[in-house]
Amino acid sequence: MVDSPSSDSPTLDIPADLVLPEAGTGPGIVLFQEIFGVTDYIRSRARDLADLGYAVLVPHFYAHLGDPVVTEDEGGLPRAMALLEEFDWPRGVRDGVGALEALRAHPAVTGGVGLVGFCFGGGLAFNVAAEAELKPDALVSYYGSALPTLLGIAAQVTSPSLHHFGDSDSYISLDTVREIEDAVTENNEDVTFVVYPGADHAFDNPSPTFHHAAASEAAWDETTAWLRENLPV
Incomplete structure (x- = not known):
């Protein structure tokens, strides 16, 4: 189920999709797109998070650029x-903070x-987590x-945090x-x-250009377990 919270959230001035869990309500997650825009991949991850019980807001951060979605057939990485x-x-950070505030105020959360x-x-x-006055959970x-x-x-960035990287x-x-690991762990034990x-x-x-099946599966398992502990449904 997809809806727009913009009418109820005056701090959010870019388009956003709200993907709700089956229950209709739950803890919130703001999902931040890749460099390619709000692609089918990002939408699928939004649905995955909603299936876990979260109300997921997907801001269209490229809205000010015409909201493009880049595929391999339409310019690929150079276009992105x-x-x-x-x-x-800086405007993107402000939009991200606005999305966090808007989702926090939404009745589905x-x-x-x-x-x-x-x-x-x-x-x-990460930048939004640093700048937000009321930190994300x-x-x-x-x-x-x-x-x-x-x-x-x-x-x-004082919120509980999970970081994924590849060694290659x-x-x-x-x-x-x-x-990066040294910097993010220096002042935050969580x-x-x-x-x-x-x-x-x-x-x-x-x-196929990017995918590493074993790392993807392991990271998603880690993410879902970590969210259950740090953002329980």
Whole structure:
């Protein structure tokens, strides 16, 4: 079931999809898109989280750019990287904070509200967790691509956090992954940091270009177990 909470949430000024669990209510999760936009993959993960009992809000962070969705047949990674160059990051952080506040106020949400982000969205969710006045109750970041540039605000991320990285990431070296681990755990004891052998960047994405089946399955199992503990339904 998909709805838009915008009319009830004046702080949210971009389009967003609300995917509800079968019960109609539950704890909330703001799901942050990849660099490719709100793709079928992101929508499927929203449904997966709703099946776990969460009310999932999927903001369209590229709305200010015309809300494009990039596929391998429509420009692929070069087109997505070009969109990233156009993206207004500070505005995206504000939109993310607004989405967190909007979901927290939505009548379908009973319980806490967490953030889950993939790649571009993993870094954006991390930045939102740092900037939000009322911190999210949980943060899950899959190979947050902006994290190497955000380590200076790591101390502001005080929520329980789960980070996933591959040890063969083509964009974030293993040495940098370890620097990220040191930074996010230095001032927060409630951090789980998992590195998956043989996994490249975007290993959860089902596209054959990126997918690492073993890492994807293990990370999703870790995510669902971690959410049950830190954002219980």
